[in-house]
Amino acid sequence: MSGAGTGGILDVPSGRPATVPTPLPGDARLSRLSLNQKTTDRWSVGEAVAGCVRAGLPAIGLWREPVQAIGVPAAARLVADAGLRVSSLCRGGFLTTDDPAQRRRAIDDNLRAIDEAAALSAACLVMVVGGLPPGSRDLAGARERVADGIAELVPYAAERRVRLALEPMHPIYCADRGVLSTLGQALDLAGRFRARHVGVVVDTFHIWWDPDVLAQIERAAERIAGFQVCDWITPLPPDALLSRGMMGDGHIDFRLLRRAVDATGYDGDIEVEIFNAEVWAADPEAVVATVARRYVAHVLDV
């Protein structure tokens, strides 16, 4: 079973033999591959930047907490010195609270996130909009508050040339993480604003099941602000928040979705974002190498 020319290398976390050689730095196939740093959760920003450079990845998706740990200017310098693009900053959002004081704090936090995205020259600020407030069953109300919050943030973001990217989330997260549940719904909301100010994130994990997904990707067109890939695996891991899989370990037809996204004219980065305890337990260097191999084998055309 060991792939020709793969030298007995094993993919992580599956432990299965690699089916393709690891693409080397400079390989044109890596020209759009971005490592979302959550995929190598143990690494600091500096370590993740260095890991991308070693692997030949031209872009990185950053998270606010590790960026804040070293300070935004230091993080901006690290990525700039390494010549990396910042394909996204994760994350703003959490705009569903019905408590006025909490809402004020959420808006203020989003303004800071916008400043950070601007300082990092991030292609977009990913918006995870939030779930139902504790004890609430008013889903329509929560969705309206998201729309109001986005409307309040857009002028500030536009002034700083930061694009807000609404992320529709898998319905498994509707109650506790994100009440935007389909790409169509995210586009309905994004459509209230200019495309250069508010876009959407197409994340295969969140939308692969949607019977309308191909039509909605086509509709999204220039609204696509980011494209993220990871797999849906079964049995679903016990912690729903850590249920994502390495591309190829699950059920998603990545090529189908990538081609649909490409057909819109989107030529930005393709970010690999995997929340998974087994991936996090593996050697981050091996994770990045597997990401590159699986990206070539499952996301790109062969």
Place this chain on the structure above:
Amino acid sequence: MSGAGTGGILDVPSGRPATVPTPLPGDARLSRLSLNQKTTDRWSVGEAVAGCVRAGLPAIGLWREPVQAIGVPAAARLVADAGLRVSSLCRGGFLTTDDPAQRRRAIDDNLRAIDEAAALSAACLVMVVGGLPPGSRDLAGARERVADGIAELVPYAAERRVRLALEPMHPIYCADRGVLSTLGQALDLAGRFRARHVGVVVDTFHIWWDPDVLAQIERAAERIAGFQVCDWITPLPPDALLSRGMMGDGHIDFRLLRRAVDATGYDGDIEVEIFNAEVWAADPEAVVATVARRYVAHVLDV
């Protein structure tokens, strides 16, 4: 915290004090309440029928395996002698295989399920259509095979006056259980057939998150063959197949959805179907009593 007039009774599995007295047999509010026997998984058909009678529930949802355990004629006699309606038989379906021999077996099994539903005078045969075949990522193909399979079953079912009820399932189950993911998608498929032959199941757990749910319930109209309720709870229990909650323990606005279903003219039974390890570990008698209380407090108008 103990509710006035509830005599210190505790709901299961939450252990919280009951907020309303248990409705007694003959209470008009119970006139549409059906116990899906999976909610009291430990009970045989005979025990579940007796439990419904003691609690004053006029209907039961049956499952094929426990029915087969005592034989279909015996089960039919039990429910008839008790004067219960059979609000549904669970379940047919699993039509997504791409292997011809397996498909033949699946069709044959569905024909038997139709015979059983006819013998039990079940209001509908619930169709859980199946997930992706092992190793397959062809979601569109799986969905087409479901449509083909339903088309093959309809004449046989129609002849026996059995109504097939397509159950859209929460996208969490798309890979491994049901590739019909939204009510709209189920209605698109059902619409290929006469409404009296193919309907849909509206299950709050599966569809509550859908931004389009109210419009699709209105569209469903006379296609509604069954209405099931249980809650979406967080954190999601570790086993995704046992993640359903008792009404009131989670995030679903049941009244909103029940009113929308009522507005279509649906006046059939409202079935409580809960797959949950804690519910199954509780005393089934206490489960039925809690079901009746929570139904009155959370599903019906107060």
